[in-house]
Amino acid sequence: KNQVEQSPQSLIILEGKNCTLQCNYTVSPFSNLRWYKQDTGRGPVSLTIMTFSENTKSNRRYTATLDADTKQSSLHITASQLSDSASYICVVTMSGNTPLVFGKGTRLSVIA
């Protein structure tokens, strides 16, 4: 069964600290993986997309990694800010015109 599992479910960190969110998937055949950020009361917004051949991709303070062999991805946030408080959703796409497979997200709270 095609599934995306994220951990932890929720996380609280102090402003300025780093954190890493995990995503494990069993989706096949794999096409790409996206990390979305969803602020409270808003729709998800794509942070980064990674294809099979990409291991690391950075977007400002966000760095995503992908290990296609172990089917794991991580999202590392550096020097967290209060505005990073949101849900982060891992989404995996299969090849072809098929629906996306969503994880349930990690709820991150950054406190002062």
Next chain:
Amino acid sequence: DAGVIQSPRHEVTEMGQEVTLRCKPISGHNSLFWYRQTMMRGLELLIYFNNNVPIDDSGMPEDRFSAKMPNASFSTLKIQPSEPRDSAVYFCASSLGTRGSYEQYFGPGTRLTVT
């Protein structure tokens, strides 16, 4: 660009009533997706359209749910009759195509509460 527009933003209704959610996709996008989000199940795809044609509605939970896309700039999701378990946030998203390589742009969502 205005992005994906959804209305209403909030809807509170009584069990048994009909509910209609509306979506205007980004101009030029030919694919439209309806999702439901709950704390327990996360984001679930309900149905998606390509060039105004429904492609996959296997995610629609019951016959009480129906969706239409009469033209490229408008879609509706209707629930009739509504039930308390339908309470959720409903998102509409649009993209340039249905392949996963195309980014989906989400609207702000409609928070539905059925009492």
